[in-house]
Amino acid sequence: MIPILAWRNIWRSPTRSLVVIMAVALGIWAALSLSGFATGMMKSYVNNAIENSVAHIQIHQAEFLDEYKVEFHLADAGKVEQEVRNVEGVKALSVRSVSSAMIASSKGARGVMVKGIIPEDERMVSTLSEKIVEGDYLSNKGKNSILISRELADKLQVKMRSKIVLTFQNLDNEITSAAFRVTGVFDTGNTPYDQGHVFVRRPDLNRLLTGEVTTAELAHEVAILVNDIESIEAVAKELQEALPALKVQTYREVSPDLELYETQMQSVSMIYLVVIMLALVFGIINTMLMAVLERVKELGMLMAIGMNKLKVFGMILLEAVLLGVVATPIGLLLGYATITYVKNNGLDMSAYSSSLKNYGMAEIIYFDIDPSVYWQASLMVFITALIAAIYPALKAIRLRPVEALRSL
């Protein structure tokens, strides 16, 4: 009977109940959408990083990670490549030689990472080849072509076909310089990354690093994509077993910021939920307080005829919870619809993209959500309604029947 009573009581003031139901539903919707936005943004950031350069797994000589010195190359790149290809789950790989360098034009100079790549292999691992905005993707078979970013080209004030000079330490710890010709310009949308990286063909870089002509074998880094993103850890483990002398890292280890970002997003979703629910607490308190105060006589009568305090308390709590129970599916549905829509169609953020780009974000955000957020939201509504109803319920059971019945 008490559930029936509670249910009918919330429809005594349908407008007031509907207002609070809509508020809770919109709160859930907002929390889910914000969470979808944040998670979508995080995924796009992480995916961009993976696609642009990091890949799923990287292999280096352990010392190379501490100190980017040419001498810490993979001892036998050809053999490493073979081992990697033998591991199941590996989809593609790119073997790179890497060196830090000074890049200089007549107008300026900057420190960059030079990556020596085999363009055809790199194409399988990163989206660099799709990010060319001018010129081509190191297709020129001539010597010393270089691919630089739009950002860097602007900073150095160079154009296509301009000559720029790379200076670095070679294998013998001697400073060497060589002129490269800009044959392509790329733009990944991630400003910090773009400013810090240039690409040349691996034989060109290796020749300068070693001083020898045919040293295609020199390499510092293997970037690997796996078939199934869920199997990254497993594949990494297997690779590590196959290559005990080298250091195998997943993208999370390569870029700890990505991992941090991923875990932070989960707390951010929770914080959104908590903040919104906190706001809703006051709406529910207000509604339930009104519901109690306008029923003082009736509550007095109920206690007079033998409804005990526990039952009265429970009835008020139940009324608040029922408001939440009605609101939750509406909110979840609205949230789900919004997230699904933006997941498929994307939200164009290009109006703000120059600032987003500075953080390595994409211009179009596709919402995404950890499904557990749905039940977290439902649970939070339940808890919120309970908490918010406590004060009005206490007010109700503190009524003394005689006074309640006498009051006007």
Added chain:
Amino acid sequence: MNVITTKGVEKIYNPDKIPVKALNGVDLDIEEGEFTAIVGPSGSGKTTLLNIIGGLDRPTAGAVEVGGQDISELSDNQLIDFRKEHIGFVFQAYNLIPVLTASENVEFVMLLQNQSKEKRDARVKELMEAVGLEEKMDKRPSELSGGQQQRVAVARALASKPTFVLADEPTANLDSSSTANLLDIMARLNKEENITFIFSTHDQRVIDRARRVVTLVDGQIATDERR
């Protein structure tokens, strides 16, 4: 056998500020099966006395025994249970739960008593017939007249099979035919089922129907007459 015994009951409202002595030493015995009217001028303490007998309020001094039990010893929560089991209430107004139908209102106290569904259904039917409202079982209070609502309240008060029924001016808001009708029902239930009724009233027609009339003046029993 006495169902209610009050001994030297005093009630002082606002003892700290402006004290009002509403009851000033009331000794009253109510026997099982009595049909008693408490009468007296306005402010003489009728409501106060009924509230104290009904365990809704506590006396400042004196004792109230119901069925041999001193109810001043009960905690607030025990008093709620005590009322549920032993006392049926009919108030002047606001008797019924507006969101429940007439029959649900009658059933409510039995639900609080955890009675079985069959028992409840049978008793609801019996009582709704007794108060002549078997046609109005599924009507909400707002769909009933004032007299019909008070008859449902009487049915509700009896549903729990209480030791006695307290009614504070049950006819105050009723027209004369509804008043007569309600009194008929109460008198019949009193006679046929031996239910003890104690009610307060100003209405001479109601007083005329009582078999015992206790008159209060200034918080004291002035006359106590059995007919």
